[in-house]
Amino acid sequence: MSRETYQDNTINIQNVSAYYNNHPALDNITLSFRRGEFAVILGPNGSGKTTLLKILCGLCKFQKGSVKVLGQTPSSYNFLLRRKIAHVAQVESIDPKLPITVRESVATGRAGTSGLGRPLKKSDWKLVDTTIEWIGISHLADKPIGHLSGGERQKTSIARALVQQAPILLLDEPTASIDPNAQKDILDLLEHKMDLHSFTTLYVTHEISMIPNRCDRIVMLQNGKVWADGKPDELINEEKLKELYGGNGFCCSGKFSFHHTHH
Amino acid sequence: MHEVLGIPEYLWRPIFAGLFSGIACSITGVFIVTMHLSFLGICIAHSAFTGALFSLWIGWNPLLGSILFSLIASAIVGPLADRGELSPDTSTGIVFSTMLGLAFLFLGLIPGSKASALSLFWGNILTVTRMDIYILSGITTFLLLLFTIFFKEIHAVLCHRQIAVYVGIPTALIFYLLLITTGLTIAVSLQTVGGLLIYSLLLNPSASAHQLTYRFKTMLILSILFGITSCWGGLALSYKYNLPTGATIILISSLIFILSAIFSPKRQVKGEKNV
Ligand SMILES: Nc1ncnc2c1ncn2[C@@H]1O[C@H](COP(=O)(O)OP(=O)(O)OP(=O)(O)O)[C@@H](O)[C@H]1O
Ligand SMILES: [Mg+2]
Numbered sequence: 001m002s003r004e005t006y007q008d009n010t011i012n013i014q015n016v017s018a019y020y021n022n023h024p025a026l027d028n029i030t031l032s033f034r035r036g037e038f039a040v041i042l043g044p045n046g047s048g049k050t051t052l053l054k055i056l057c058g059l060c061k062f063q064k065g066s067v068k069v070l071g072q073t074p075s076s077y078n079f080l081l082r083r084k085i086a087h088v089a090q091v092e093s094i095d096p097k098l099p100i101t102v103r104e105s106v107a108t109g110r111a112g113t114s115g116l117g118r119p120l121k122k123s124d125w126k127l128v129d130t131t132i133e134w135i136g137i138s139h140l141a142d143k144p145i146g147h148l149s150g151g152e153r154q155k156t157s158i159a160r161a162l163v164q165q166a167p168i169l170l171l172d173e174p175t176a177s178i179d180p181n182a183q184k185d186i187l188d189l190l191e192h193k194m195d196l197h198s199f200t201t202l203y204v205t206h207e208i209s210m211i212p213n214r215c216d217r218i219v220m221l222q223n224g225k226v227w228a229d230g231k232p233d234e235l236i237n238e239e240k241l242k243e244l245y246g247g248n249g250f251c252c253s254g255k256f257s258f259h260h261t262h263h
Numbered sequence: 264m265h266e267v268l269g270i271p272e273y274l275w276r277p278i279f280a281g282l283f284s285g286i287a288c289s290i291t292g293v294f295i296v297t298m299h300l301s302f303l304g305i306c307i308a309h310s311a312f313t314g315a316l317f318s319l320w321i322g323w324n325p326l327l328g329s330i331l332f333s334l335i336a337s338a339i340v341g342p343l344a345d346r347g348e349l350s351p352d353t354s355t356g357i358v359f360s361t362m363l364g365l366a367f368l369f370l371g372l373i374p375g376s377k378a379s380a381l382s383l384f385w386g387n388i389l390t391v392t393r394m395d396i397y398i399l400s401g402i403t404t405f406l407l408l409l410f411t412i413f414f415k416e417i418h419a420v421l422c423h424r425q426i427a428v429y430v431g432i433p434t435a436l437i438f439y440l441l442l443i444t445t446g447l448t449i450a451v452s453l454q455t456v457g458g459l460l461i462y463s464l465l466l467n468p469s470a471s472a473h474q475l476t477y478r479f480k481t482m483l484i485l486s487i488l489f490g491i492t493s494c495w496g497g498l499a500l501s502y503k504y505n506l507p508t509g510a511t512i513i514l515i516s517s518l519i520f521i522l523s524a525i526f527s528p529k530r531q532v533k534g535e536k537n538v
Contacts, residue, residue, distance in 0.1 A: 097477075100479060117413055164431075
């Protein structure tokens, strides 16, 4: 994975527009991401964040422009390329009776990478078990996935995405229902894993007070357009956030971890 | 009466037919039940039946028509359900009713006695041929191999279909492989166990196993055991008390399901949630 060329690891989005029934969810977006970049994507509800990630993993069509991920366009993705894109979706519906445990569900993350028709190796299971422990769900490992709480399920999804060890990590509000302490732990973990694998990470969140220190770029979307794109210390401030989210600025009365670490 | 191992010789073929159909149908059933495709299974079974009638009309071997029609049904229903413009139930229902219409049409068109056509309803596990057994054992072996080799992929596709796509499993390939094998299993079993029996052999053992465990491997094994138990138990009952074999097999599989539902841990979970 570390041998990928610089070119292979970039995400290039050129003048992309995506419509749902004539309503533009993304409106002429141009963005590109370097290898190893950790970008946080912010924006109000309905601003197109999920649509953007879905386009990158080939789950959603776009009508205009061009997208290249690791040198390929989403319409030509095959399963081999998908192994290189790990994705935690915002909403995952799960049938509560499914015959699958947490550990097996996390191991699904290795199922592609380890090769078609080959059982998982000892090393794969070891990675699964360590990741489960890091994420803090070892005590749930043998529980059926349908018996988890919302936050526990999200932790399982994050663990699954991490064991995939893909060069690109797309996280769509992965910690939205996880309690604050566990969120902090998971963010620390992400940063830790980042150094190990130099993922390119796009991280969608509404938690402006919990933006990882490792974050080196903020992209703000509004009404399907890139409204701002820059360094966290330029963008994570009361003025900008008030403007981005609109309203009475209540959200910005708190403190931002970024603000603090940089002053 | 000539006996082998204390069992009359004429019962040996049904015993093997029961073994293989029991295994094949209950493995396929796990796919169908876990992915909530029961109606699709019934639709394919119906199409196989229609295909057999079609063969009787134009003078082919019924197996040929069954395979052809069940593959056609899988090829139509799978993608229709996948594309998601119609709900899977709706598209399956349309194919199902079309096949039903065709079945009546062919039934009317078959010249002469309809006895052979009607026997397709109940099958004739007591009169299976050596060839039937070979074909059944072939498809059973294929299914066992498929589930052994691609165990982790199949598990992922059955439980997390969307996630299986993200993590880079050739999900469509696996899904259609399973769907086609389902079509073949149903077509092949139709000859021996009959159109009506197939539903119960497909759904009851796997649905019972689904009630009892959250472990996929255990579910597969239980399902196979229930399938074989239903077939062999049904044969034994029908032999002992001179009852129609199809009926005893169905009833035993239903009994297993009722017991599983009563003792299901999943039922209690649901109860807790409803409180
Ligand atoms: N399947 C769909 N059909 C029609 N419109 C859709 C669909 N999915 C999203 N939209 C619309 O597209 C726009 C962008 O949606 P998207 O899910 O990308 O927003 P988001 O930024 O992820 O919001 P949130 O913060 O609520 O997750 C919204 O206006 C939404 O209503
Ligand atoms: Mg979203």
